[in-house]
Amino acid sequence: MKNKSFRYIGIILSMLILMSACSEKETTEKSSSEVTSVSETDNQNQTVELKVWAEEYDFDLMNMMIESFKQEYADEASFEITIEANSESETKDNVLSDVHNAADVFLIPDDQLSVMVASGALEPIPDAEAVSSRNTPESSESATINGKMYAYPVTADNGYFLYYNKKYFSEKDVQTLDGILEIAKKNKKKFSMELTSGWYMYAFFGNTGLEMGLNDDGVTNHCNWNSTEGEIKGTDIAKAMLAVTKNSGFESREDGLFVEGVADGSIIAGISGVWNSVDVKKSWGDDYGACKLPTYTCNGKQIQMASFTGYKMAGVNYYSQNKDWAYKFADWISNEENQKLRFVERNQGPSNINAAASDEVTESPAIKAVIEQSEFGVLQRVGNKFWDPCADFGAVMAAGNPDNIDLQELMDKLANGISAAITE
Amino acid sequence: MKIKGSIKISILLIVLILGGVSVFSNAVAIKNIKNVNTSAEKITDEYMVSISKLNDIRTITQEIHNMSLSHIVATDFDTMLDMVEKIRESEDLLNSKLEEYKQYMSDSKDYDSLKESVDNLEYYIPDLLAYSAAGDNENAYSCANNQIAMYADEISDKISVITENTSLETEQARASLSEVYNDSVVMSRTIIAISAAAFAFAVVIVLFRVARPLSIATKGMNEIIRDIDNGQGDLTKRIKIVSNDEIAALGIGINKFLEKLQNILKVISDNAQNMEAVVSDVMVSVDTSNKSVEDVSNVTNELSATMNTMSESASVINQSTSDMEEKVNAIADRTNTINEYSKEMKVHADEIELSARTNMENTTKKVNDMLTILKKAIEDSESVNEVSALTNEILSIARYTKLLSINASIEAAKAGEAGKGFSVVASEIGSLANSSRECADKIQRINEIVINAVTNLSENSGELVEFMSACILPEFEAFVKSGEEYRNKATFIENSMDEFNERIIEFQHSMIQISESIDSIANSVNESAKGVNMVTERTNILVDDMNRITDKMDVNKNISSSLKAETDVFAKL
Numbered sequence: 001m002k003n004k005s006f007r008y009i010g011i012i013l014s015m016l017i018l019m020s021a022c023s024e025k026e027t028t029e030k031s032s033s034e035v036t037s038v039s040e041t042d043n044q045n046q047t048v049e050l051k052v053w054a055e056e057y058d059f060d061l062m063n064m065m066i067e068s069f070k071q072e073y074a075d076e077a078s079f080e081i082t083i084e085a086n087s088e089s090e091t092k093d094n095v096l097s098d099v100h101n102a103a104d105v106f107l108i109p110d111d112q113l114s115v116m117v118a119s120g121a122l123e124p125i126p127d128a129e130a131v132s133s134r135n136t137p138e139s140s141e142s143a144t145i146n147g148k149m150y151a152y153p154v155t156a157d158n159g160y161f162l163y164y165n166k167k168y169f170s171e172k173d174v175q176t177l178d179g180i181l182e183i184a185k186k187n188k189k190k191f192s193m194e195l196t197s198g199w200y201m202y203a204f205f206g207n208t209g210l211e212m213g214l215n216d217d218g219v220t221n222h223c224n225w226n227s228t229e230g231e232i233k234g235t236d237i238a239k240a241m242l243a244v245t246k247n248s249g250f251e252s253r254e255d256g257l258f259v260e261g262v263a264d265g266s267i268i269a270g271i272s273g274v275w276n277s278v279d280v281k282k283s284w285g286d287d288y289g290a291c292k293l294p295t296y297t298c299n300g301k302q303i304q305m306a307s308f309t310g311y312k313m314a315g316v317n318y319y320s321q322n323k324d325w326a327y328k329f330a331d332w333i334s335n336e337e338n339q340k341l342r343f344v345e346r347n348q349g350p351s352n353i354n355a356a357a358s359d360e361v362t363e364s365p366a367i368k369a370v371i372e373q374s375e376f377g378v379l380q381r382v383g384n385k386f387w388d389p390c391a392d393f394g395a396v397m398a399a400g401n402p403d404n405i406d407l408q409e410l411m412d413k414l415a416n417g418i419s420a421a422i423t424e
Numbered sequence: 425m426k427i428k429g430s431i432k433i434s435i436l437l438i439v440l441i442l443g444g445v446s447v448f449s450n451a452v453a454i455k456n457i458k459n460v461n462t463s464a465e466k467i468t469d470e471y472m473v474s475i476s477k478l479n480d481i482r483t484i485t486q487e488i489h490n491m492s493l494s495h496i497v498a499t500d501f502d503t504m505l506d507m508v509e510k511i512r513e514s515e516d517l518l519n520s521k522l523e524e525y526k527q528y529m530s531d532s533k534d535y536d537s538l539k540e541s542v543d544n545l546e547y548y549i550p551d552l553l554a555y556s557a558a559g560d561n562e563n564a565y566s567c568a569n570n571q572i573a574m575y576a577d578e579i580s581d582k583i584s585v586i587t588e589n590t591s592l593e594t595e596q597a598r599a600s601l602s603e604v605y606n607d608s609v610v611m612s613r614t615i616i617a618i619s620a621a622a623f624a625f626a627v628v629i630v631l632f633r634v635a636r637p638l639s640i641a642t643k644g645m646n647e648i649i650r651d652i653d654n655g656q657g658d659l660t661k662r663i664k665i666v667s668n669d670e671i672a673a674l675g676i677g678i679n680k681f682l683e684k685l686q687n688i689l690k691v692i693s694d695n696a697q698n699m700e701a702v703v704s705d706v707m708v709s710v711d712t713s714n715k716s717v718e719d720v721s722n723v724t725n726e727l728s729a730t731m732n733t734m735s736e737s738a739s740v741i742n743q744s745t746s747d748m749e750e751k752v753n754a755i756a757d758r759t760n761t762i763n764e765y766s767k768e769m770k771v772h773a774d775e776i777e778l779s780a781r782t783n784m785e786n787t788t789k790k791v792n793d794m795l796t797i798l799k800k801a802i803e804d805s806e807s808v809n810e811v812s813a814l815t816n817e818i819l820s821i822a823r824y825t826k827l828l829s830i831n832a833s834i835e836a837a838k839a840g841e842a843g844k845g846f847s848v849v850a851s852e853i854g855s856l857a858n859s860s861r862e863c864a865d866k867i868q869r870i871n872e873i874v875i876n877a878v879t880n881l882s883e884n885s886g887e888l889v890e891f892m893s894a895c896i897l898p899e900f901e902a903f904v905k906s907g908e909e910y911r912n913k914a915t916f917i918e919n920s921m922d923e924f925n926e927r928i929i930e931f932q933h934s935m936i937q938i939s940e941s942i943d944s945i946a947n948s949v950n951e952s953a954k955g956v957n958m959v960t961e962r963t964n965i966l967v968d969d970m971n972r973i974t975d976k977m978d979v980n981k982n983i984s985s986s987l988k989a990e991t992d993v994f995a996k997l
Contacts, residue, residue, distance in 0.1 A: 096554035
């Protein structure tokens with residue numbers, strides 16, 4: 001009797017359970033589609049393509065660095081790194097005119113940094129602390145905006161100084177510009193500088209007590225080079241410049257043509273930077289001399305010629321297709337080893353603390369001259385509107401003011417042009 | 425009527441059926457709710473959300489467009505950089521929103537098209553920023569107003585189309601939701617009917633198999649209890665069993681219990697009576713004990729009093745003993761002093777005797793010496809007599825010499841000149857003889873004097889010595905004898921005192937012993953007194969215990985009475 005009952009109970013129970021279970025199954029299953037994100041950007045053993053911009057005279061140097069970089073990372077990827085010629089002073093324009101096709105890695109002087117950052121072409125570098133600590137504080141500072149580092153310092157010698165041929169000049173001779181011009185004139189040779197570039201032209205204005213600089217907005221300039229007050233007025237400088245340019249020993253020449261003149265012997269002194277030191281040394285040999293800029297005569301006084309100082313740094317294009325590798329490459333070409341190499345090959349002063357402390361660097365005449373001159377120089381911080389007015393003014397000065405334009409008028413035009421708003 | 429079968433099984437069956445029906449109906453209900461929920465979710469989570477996301481995408485695109493224009497008009501570096509950062513953030517947000525939206529797209533073609541437009545927009549933004557930063561506003565504005573604007577519009581249009589399609593799909597989902605709802609209602613109604621039937625069946629089973637047998641058993645129990653309450657308890661009565669299941673088993677159990685209870689109560693009743701008897705006996709014994717204890721108590725009190733008296737006496741004796749001890753000590757001290765004094769006396773006596781003796785001896789010796797010397801002196805003095813003889817001789821010599829000299833002179837004269845010298849010599853010798861003769865005379869005279877003196881001296885000395893020997897020495901002897909006697913007496917006293925001292929010391933010891941004994945007697949008395957006190961205490965405790973036993977016995981008596989009363993409830997045991 002009991003067994004039968006148990007059997008009945010068992011049957012009913014299992015039926016009920018089955019019916020419940022069936023009704024559960026019918027609930028729809030929500031399909032959760034998983035989005036599998038492919039996040040691999042740099043696969044191992046992929047071919048990484050990078051484009052690099054450099055000055056033509058730095059091609060050999062850059063190729064050496066590329067080779068060493070390839071070796072360093074040979075087991076992680078294979079590389080196809082191409083170099084294109086690019087003038088460092090034009091990097092900003094070249095990048096910003098076509099960001100998508102610009103190089104992945106390029107070199108810029110420090111004055112171009114802020115515009116590059118404002119355009120979004122540069123972003124804060126990934127390993128800022130390490131990079132900052134291995135370079136001199138000033139060079140790291142020049143690559144930093146609002147506390148963030150945007151590029152890798154490479155050189156700390158972006159200034160200019162006086163090159164002179166010791167065959168014609170003694171150390172005393174090169175103290176004054178008048179002295180230099182006289183000797184050049186006497187020997188029917190030339191002293192050259194790129195007067196039509198605001199960068200070099202600044203030399204005549206920097207130590208006169210007149211002011212020119214970047215405003216707080218970071219894009220416009222203030223400028224009183226046309227001042228009619230004070231010990232030295234704007235017109236005094238114009239007069240001084242004309243006195244120089246009218247001397248037959250003077251020639252205004254583009255920096256690129258300076259070494260040509262040195263090579264053919266027509267130029268026995270000139271203003272340029274360390275980038276030409278190797279070529280100049282090759283031409284003048286033991287007569288190769290370098291020192292700070294001379295003084296020039298202005299309103300009867302000897303005024304020390306000023307200069308712009310600066311640093312060069314390697315930047316990585318934000319829009320690079322291989323940004324990670326681009327950063328690694330930029331880091332590579334700016335490291336201690338390659339900065340040393342840069343000095344050895346191209347005589348460019350390193351920003352790396354260890355490299356700069358070496359004997360060869362501290363004893364290089366060009367580097368010494370840069371350091372000496374840097375005392376009278378300032379960091380180049382000018383807005384975009386600085387260059388064109390200077391170029392125009394410089395051209396008139398170089399030509400000797402053939403139309404006899406009123407000097408004050410010229411100075412006004414220059415000053416107003418420099419301090420114009422960016423929308424003009 | 426006896427019904428066969430197990431209640432457990434029946435109830436289990438009922439519970440299973442009801443439970444199963446409940447589970448089944450709830451499961452079906454859940455299924456229906458899930459269906460409804462799925463449809464609703466689809467509407468809210470998919471369609472609504474996707475529309476919302478599309479709007480977000482449109483909004484962000486607009487923002488990016490506006491920010492890029494802001495970058496162009498910015499006049500300072502910080503604003504430009506700020507815009508760049510914001511545009512980057514917005515681009516990231518845009519891309520993530522687009523990615524999120526992908527799952528809502530049924531048609532991937534639409535999504536790809538939208539993505540393409542977004543990519544295009546994002547392609548031209550960097551150009552705009554570059555132109556703007558470089559100051560090339562012309563190109564910057566151109567870019568903004570052409571490519572950027574174009575793609576922004578494109579994105580907006582595509583979003584509108586997609587939104588419209590999504591709305592259509594929402595409507596369809598709503599319709600299917602209603603259908604599902606209706607189906608659910610029908611299903612639920614069917615389940616309710618089935619549940620009602622199962623419930624009715626359960627009620628019938630419970631009534632017949634559970635309720636009826638239970639009520640019969642309960643009635644029987646109540647009867648028995650009622651009888652007990654009325655004092656007519658009948659433990660021979662039993663409960664009626666009408667079935668053959670768990671309830672029947674319960675009834676049988678109760679009947680067995682009643683049987684056992686019957687037996688136990690019988691035992692209790694008998695024992696209650698026994699206990700009563702025992703209690704009475706104990707009470708009698710307790711009374712006797714109480715009386716004995718009283719006697720003991722009285723005795724110990726007396727004993728205690730005696731102890732006290734003895735203690736006092738001992739104290740008194742102790743005090744007397746102490747006084748005596750003090751006096752004895754005083755005597756001992758005094759004795760000591762006398763003893764010391766007698767010793768001194770003896771010493772002194774010894775000294776006196778010794779001194780007297782010594783003096784006597786010395787004196788005797790001296791006297792003897794003196795005598796000896798005197799005798800010798802006398803003997804020697806007799807030699808003076810010889811002096812006379814000698815002087816006589818000298819005189820004779822002198823005479824002879826004179827003769828000689830005379831002779832010599834005669835001869836010298838005879839010799840004449842040669843004898844001058846010799847005559848001188850002879851005269852000299854004659855002188856010499858004269859001198860000698862004079863001298864010898866003198867000597868003789870003196871010698872006589874001396875002899876007289878010596879004789880005198882000798883006589884007087886003899887008298888002195890006699891006197892010393894006859895008078896002084898005996899005195900000394902007597903003195904010595906006195907000293908001796910004195911010394912003997914002192915010795916005697918000393919010895920006596922020594923003896924006396926010893927006795928006193930012995931006496932002292934005895935006193936100490938007596939004192940100690942008295943102390944120990946006093947201690948013993950105290951101890952005894954303590955003991956007696958303890959006995960008294962114990963006796964008191966014993967009395968208390970006796971009283972307690974008495975109380976307890978009373979309680980027991982009450983217990984047995986109440987037990988008896990309880991069992992009286994049962995008329996039949």
